[in-house]
Amino acid sequence: ILMRSLKGENNINIQSALWHFIGDLLNSVGVIVAVGLIYLTGIQLIDPILSMVIALVILRGGYKIMRNAWLILMESVPEHLETDEIMETMKSVDQVLDVHEFHLWSITTDHYSLSAHVVLDSRNSEDAYRTINRLERLLKEKYGLAHTTLQIEHLDINHLNESYFEEVKHDE
Numbered sequence: 235i236l237m238r239s240l241k242g243e244n245n246i247n248i249q250s251a252l253w254h255f256i257g258d259l260l261n262s263v264g265v266i267v268a269v270g271l272i273y274l275t276g277i278q279l280i281d282p283i284l285s286m287v288i289a290l291v292i293l294r295g296g297y298k299i300m301r302n303a304w305l306i307l308m309e310s311v312p313e314h315l316e317t318d319e320i321m322e323t324m325k326s327v328d329q330v331l332d333v334h335e336f337h338l339w340s341i342t343t344d345h346y347s348l349s350a351h352v353v354l355d356s357r358n359s360e361d362a363y364r365t366i367n368r369l370e371r372l373l374k375e376k377y378g379l380a381h382t383t384l385q386i387e388h389l390d391i392n393h394l395n396e397s398y399f400e401e402v403k404h405d406e
Contacts, residue, residue: 244344246302253295260288302343309339312346315377320348323376329355329365331389341381348373349383362386 243249268281311317317338324333332353341347352369354362366384373379 246299246306246343249302250299253292253299256295257288257292260291264288306340306342309341311338312340315346320373320377320379321350323372324350324352324369327365327369327372329361330369331355335385338379344378345381346377346379347381347383348379349385351385351387353387353389357388357391 243252264284264287268284271280271284272278305313315338317336320338321333321336324330330352333350334353335349335351337349339347352366354365356362356365366386369384370382373382
């Protein structure tokens with residue numbers, strides 16, 4: 235039951251508490267098993283061997299928790315999300331010419347943030363906000379990105395005249 239709970243749980247705090255409980259449980263059961271086996275066989279080496287096995291199980295769980303905590307603290311890109319795919323999905327929305335200054339990071343094990351500059355084809359502010367709302371809805375539904383910050387840009391208004399944007403202008 236505990237292992238099933240661990241697999242279904244994304245909250246790192248709950249995972250830590252469950253692993254703490256599992257460690258205590260394994261230690262208690264390990265002591266009882268070691269005493270029984272030593273009593274039956276007389277082999278004193280059983281105790282340290284069983285202790286090492288239990289320590290390795292706990293170490294494995296602790297490593298996963300520390301790794302997840304490290305990735306969150308470093309605000310890394312979530313492993314299951316592909317930035318190129320997300321950018322292409324955003325560019326596929328009508329009125330979106332380009333996406334740049336794209337940043338995606340983990341806030342918690344199951345909450346992510348995204349910020350990006352979105353170059354739009356329309357100068358109409360109502361169309362622009364409709365497009366941004368469409369993008370935010372798409373990102374939430376398809377990728378689970380509930381917190382997005384999208385900055386609206388226009389090729390001419392924002393003077394995006396680098397060679398990269400010249401190619402975007404010609405592709406229209």
